[in-house]
Amino acid sequence: MKASGRNRPKSAPDAPEETIRPDRFTLGAIPGATPGKWIATWRERVPDVPLELRHISVSTQREELLAPRDPDTDEPPVDAALVRLPIVREGLHVIPLYDEVPVVVVSKDSHLNAADELELADLADEVVIVPRDDVLGIEVPGAVAPSFDPPDDTEQAIATVATGVGVVIVPMSLARLHHRRDVEHRPLRDGPPSTVALAWPTDAPSPLVETFVGIVRGRTANSSR
Structure with a gap:
């Protein structure tokens, strides 16, 4: 005897579709x-992948690049970063970009x-202020x-200089x-330059990272790697 439609077991409701967040760099x-x-250029070439810019400090730039994803937060790790040299290169790809x-x-x-x-000789007898975040x-x-x-x-160092106390040397x-x-600021002719570089972890290759590296290196959208 066929079961009536009324007595047929109801099919399980469709499982809710999982919300998939698009990739981001x-x-x-x-x-x-x-x-x-x-x-x-990224937004022109990769419009479907948002690029999030995160400000990092020179003192923690290496740690930011090598930090694992925190399971307790929604914050993604840094995929790549513009860093200031020197930086310990172990575990990182580093491409020097320009000198300041x-x-x-x-x-x-x-x-x-x-x-x-x-x-440098012009600064003899001057009060030279060196902030805690000095990079030179x-x-x-x-x-x-x-x-x-x-x-x-x-x-803060520049604010102190503004009061007429001392000078500070920065990029x-x-x-x-x-x-x-x-x-005001004046170039320091015989001072060492400060190099800005692009860095990313060696153990986390990603097509998105490769795309950004290509953009920085000036590759066109159709050029091969």
Whole structure:
């Protein structure tokens, strides 16, 4: 005897479709880095994959790149990053991109503004401030050590210089990032350059990383790797 439609067991309801979040590419960037043109190219070539820009510090740039995904948060690890050299290269691919000129940040009314460029010898007898996040490590012969604790970061150091106390040496991009109307900066002719590089983990190859590397290297959309 056939079961009536009323008595037939009901079929199980369809399982809810799993929400699949599209891939995204997370790019880390140290202060002063300017990845805007590469991000714009990414959005043209890979419109279906969002690029998230995450600001990282020089002091933690390596840890950010090698950090595993945290299962307790929704935050993805950094896929690649614009870093400042030197960096320990073990476990990382590193491509140097460009060198930055070091500059001396001085107060608006400083006598050092009379020169278009400066040399280390010009800074003898000057109070040279070295913030805790210093990325250059320049030693200035004959410089005067500050009578106060080092500022926590470059922004605070430049704010101190603005009051007429001391000078600070930073890469050009950081002088521009923290520019104020009450300071000026001059190139340091014999100071060491600071190199910005692209880095990504060696053990996590990804087509998205390869795509971004190609963009940075200037490959066209149709060029082969």
